[in-house]
Amino acid sequence: MQEFLSEQQKEILEANRSFYSAFEKLSLEQMKQCWDPGPDCMCIHPRQPALVGFDEIMESWRLIFSGTSYMEIDVKDATVMAGMDLAVVHCIESVMAVSGGQTNRGQVRATNVFRKLDDSWKMILHHAGG
Numbered sequence: 001m002q003e004f005l006s007e008q009q010k011e012i013l014e015a016n017r018s019f020y021s022a023f024e025k026l027s028l029e030q031m032k033q034c035w036d037p038g039p040d041c042m043c044i045h046p047r048q049p050a051l052v053g054f055d056e057i058m059e060s061w062r063l064i065f066s067g068t069s070y071m072e073i074d075v076k077d078a079t080v081m082a083g084m085d086l087a088v089v090h091c092i093e094s095v096m097a098v099s100g101g102q103t104n105r106g107q108v109r110a111t112n113v114f115r116k117l118d119d120s121w122k123m124i125l126h127h128a129g130g
Contacts, residue, residue: 009080012087015114015121016078020093024073026065032058036115036122044127046108070098085116093128 005013015034022030035041035054043057044050045064051057078091089112096105113125 005080006082008082008087012080012082012089012114012121013078015123016075016089016091016112019112019123019126020073020075024071026068026071028058028062028065031061031065034123036117036124038124041124042127043125044129046106046129068097068099072096087114087116087121088112089114 018030019034022034035057037054039053041054041057042050042052043060045060048060051060072095074094076092076094078089081088091110091112092107093110094105094107096103098104108128110126110128112123112127114121115124116122
């Protein structure tokens with residue numbers, strides 16, 4: 001099915017893959033590269049209040065990463081809807097994380113919204129939940 005995607009859709013899915021790669025590698029530096037650095041981006045982790053702005057969002061990732069020793073994420077059923085400079089990716093995240101010696105597994109539906117800045121797609125919303 002991948003061969004029927006437009007170049008724009010391929011770029012957006014690559015931005016989505018980069019986000020999940022940073023997440024899985026527990027890399028704050030890579031995560032920073034995935035996000036729009038502006039004040040209007042938003043992140044909603046499962047069962048958590050909305051975080052607004054780059055700094056608040058990066059602090060949440062720092063805390064997640066600092067408390068996690070290992071992470072695996074399998075992304076399934078990614079679909080893309082795209083316009084000129086905005087794109088939405090819906091997908092299912094299957095997550096396995098080791099934290100404090102305990103292994104936790106879960107699956108959530110995620111919506112990731114990207115905005116094209118210069119020549120790259122940057123995340124402006126990550127909403128993961130039930």
